[in-house]
Amino acid sequence: MANKATSAKGASTSASVLFDEPGPKGRRKIFIANIIAGLLLIGLLVAVLHRLANPPQGQNQLSWELWGPALDGEAWIDFYLPGLAKTLEASVIAIIGAVIFGVVFGIGRLLEFWPVKYVAAVIVEFCRAVPVLLFMIFLWRGFSFMGMSDDASFWAVVWGLILYNGSVVAELVRSGVGNLPKGQHEAAVALGMGPVRALMSVEVPQALIAMLPAMITQLVVVLKDTALGSIIMYTDLLQESRRLGSMYFNMLQALVVAAVIYFIFSYLLSKLSESLPARMQRRTMGIAKPPVQAPIAIMDPSNVPLQERAQERERPQGGTEPLYPDHYHGSNAVTEDWRTSHLEHGHDPKHPDMKPKLFQRPE
Amino acid sequence: MSGFADLFSQYDILAAFLVNIELTLWSALFSLILGVILVTMRISPVPSLRGFAAAWVEFFKNMPLTIIMVFMVLGVFGQLKFQFSDNFDTNFFWLAVTGLSVYTSAFVCESLRSGINTVPLGQAEAARSLGLSFFQSASIVILPQAFRGSVAPLGNTLIALLKNSTVAAAASVATETSSLMSTMIEYNANLIVSIFLIFAIGYVVMIIPIGLLTTYLSNKLAVRR
Numbered sequence: 229m230a231n232k233a234t235s236a237k238g239a240s241t242s243a244s245v246l247f248d249e250p251g252p253k254g255r256r257k258i259f260i261a262n263i264i265a266g267l268l269l270i271g272l273l274v275a276v277l278h279r280l281a282n283p284p285q286g287q288n289q290l291s292w293e294l295w296g297p298a299l300d301g302e303a304w305i306d307f308y309l310p311g312l313a314k315t316l317e318a319s320v321i322a323i324i325g326a327v328i329f330g331v332v333f334g335i336g337r338l339l340e341f342w343p344v345k346y347v348a349a350v351i352v353e354f355c356r357a358v359p360v361l362l363f364m365i366f367l368w369r370g371f372s373f374m375g376m377s378d379d380a381s382f383w384a385v386v387w388g389l390i391l392y393n394g395s396v397v398a399e400l401v402r403s404g405v406g407n408l409p410k411g412q413h414e415a416a417v418a419l420g421m422g423p424v425r426a427l428m429s430v431e432v433p434q435a436l437i438a439m440l441p442a443m444i445t446q447l448v449v450v451l452k453d454t455a456l457g458s459i460i461m462y463t464d465l466l467q468e469s470r471r472l473g474s475m476y477f478n479m480l481q482a483l484v485v486a487a488v489i490y491f492i493f494s495y496l497l498s499k500l501s502e503s504l505p506a507r508m509q510r511r512t513m514g515i516a517k518p519p520v521q522a523p524i525a526i527m528d529p530s531n532v533p534l535q536e537r538a539q540e541r542e543r544p545q546g547g548t549e550p551l552y553p554d555h556y557h558g559s560n561a562v563t564e565d566w567r568t569s570h571l572e573h574g575h576d577p578k579h580p581d582m583k584p585k586l587f588q589r590p591e
Numbered sequence: 592m593s594g595f596a597d598l599f600s601q602y603d604i605l606a607a608f609l610v611n612i613e614l615t616l617w618s619a620l621f622s623l624i625l626g627v628i629l630v631t632m633r634i635s636p637v638p639s640l641r642g643f644a645a646a647w648v649e650f651f652k653n654m655p656l657t658i659i660m661v662f663m664v665l666g667v668f669g670q671l672k673f674q675f676s677d678n679f680d681t682n683f684f685w686l687a688v689t690g691l692s693v694y695t696s697a698f699v700c701e702s703l704r705s706g707i708n709t710v711p712l713g714q715a716e717a718a719r720s721l722g723l724s725f726f727q728s729a730s731i732v733i734l735p736q737a738f739r740g741s742v743a744p745l746g747n748t749l750i751a752l753l754k755n756s757t758v759a760a761a762a763s764v765a766t767e768t769s770s771l772m773s774t775m776i777e778y779n780a781n782l783i784v785s786i787f788l789i790f791a792i793g794y795v796v797m798i799i800p801i802g803l804l805t806t807y808l809s810n811k812l813a814v815r816r
Contacts, residue, residue, distance in 0.1 A: 455655035
């Protein structure tokens with residue numbers, strides 16, 4: 229509940245960046261604009277539906293003759309559900325494989341031993357840069373030549389997804405360890421652990437918990453990318469709905485139903501990944517919020533989110549943080565020591581942690 | 592070895608990469624335009640526009656690109672008979688660009704929104720106190736800073752777009768890399784690994800400079816506050 233309240237608050241502040249709480253005149257303007265925009269959007273929808281009902285050539289796309297075969301029980305039992313089962317099967321195996329791949333290569337990149345480090349780095353960067361579809365086509369052809377007849381497309385889909393998403397998970401492990409406070413490593417070393425032991429029993433476990441929300445986000449990517457399997461003849465949900473569509477000549481309708489199924493699954497997963505961070509934050513010192521996007525930028529040594537970098541305060545003249553908040557929030561009614569008293573007054577809400585210290589008067 | 596050299600004379604690999612680059616550039620242009628419109632709607636004070644943009648972004652973010660591509664060809668072209676040109680190749684190319692653009696526009700909108708989060712509230716307050724209206728403060732003050740703050744996510748989106756352009760195979764664009772690779776492997780089964788490596792390294796070579804440029808620009812352009 230508390231999480232909901234804070235997120236709602238966050239949404240309202242980000243929405244109101246550009247405009248004040250409107251007055252009566254502004255509210256009326258917004259109300260009128262809202263109605264006009266709403267009418268335009270409804271008009272657009274009506275125009276699209278009208279065009280679908282009366283296409284220049286071909287039949288009415290909204291008729292039950294076309295929607296019926298795409299929605300009845302037979303379609304679900306013979307096409308959508310078997311296809312959905314195949315899609316989910318490939319995604320589940322792929323995500324398990326991707327986590328194993330990612331943890332192994334993520335730790336490999338973090339080790340000090342340089343041959344392991346560089347081999348892991350080259351493999352991860354290569355797998356991140358090559359399009360998943362190329363992997364899938366290559367593996368599909370390769371598996372077929374090796375004599376796998378039925379399962380070639382299934383294992384091609386699974387391995388293609390493991391190689392790409394595993395390398396993204398490896399980067400998440402690496403940046404998760406990098407985002408831990410330095411004290412975690414130092415404390416582990418102070419307890420007498422070696423660097424490898426500290427990594428394995430202190431840093432990586434916390435990084436794994438911190439990256440769980442981002443992992444769920446990656447699961448959405450896996451689920452969406454299984455649809456690529458239909459290009460290499462894997463009979464997933466998309467392929468099955470294409471078969472249904474070509475049987476009853478209602479391709480549009482069958483694809484819309486398949487799209488809705490895909491949308492429901494990945495929408496629920498993304499909502500889950502948004503609600504997870506608050507629960508995970510209690511169990512780790514890392515930052516348990518998913519990055520805006522999984523790190524894709526190749527060869528970025530830091531993977532530091534840009535927002536955090538932009539919020540670092542720059543001090544052009546160098547030196548330490550200023551001791552005194554230099555904003556004056558006190559009263560003007562000062563008669564003594566007016567030159568310096570503003571430094572003792574007040575509390576700067578922008579820097580709540582900067583307590584005004586007793587000003588040492590120059591001798 | 593001679594078989595390997597024959598590959599380059601027999602198939603026009605560079606032309607296939609050019610098709611992907613063209614797909615990427617056109618889609619980048621259109622998705623950037625769409626994304627800016629969407630993000631403006633998303634931050635506007637008008638609830639119906641905000642709702643529409645949010646629904647658009649959620650829809651395309653959670654939709655497989657492959658199904659959009661198949662839908663463009665089999666649904667929009669095959670069943671609704673909507674076409675860009677009588678020439679099949681051009682038609683499929685622009686259908687693929689349309690699919691890629693609407694898909695990517697959702698990610699561009701999200702990237703720009705994360706950039707807007709880096710703009711401090713004081714900038715908007717200062718813009719309003721100067722008497723600027725919503726559109727003025729958005730276009731003169733907020734969005735320019737948001738662009739500078741969202742170079743990294745926009746670069747990631749561009750890399751993803753370049754890789755996604757291979758999915759145009761699902762939209763019957765037969766001249767692009769993944770389709771060409773499939774054909775080449777079909778007729779030269781003994782060279783399968785070298786054929787894959789040619790295309791894979793082609794992508795690595797294209798993507799690494801974009802990644803390096805993104806990292807460099809995001810450091811250089813980020814507004815230090």
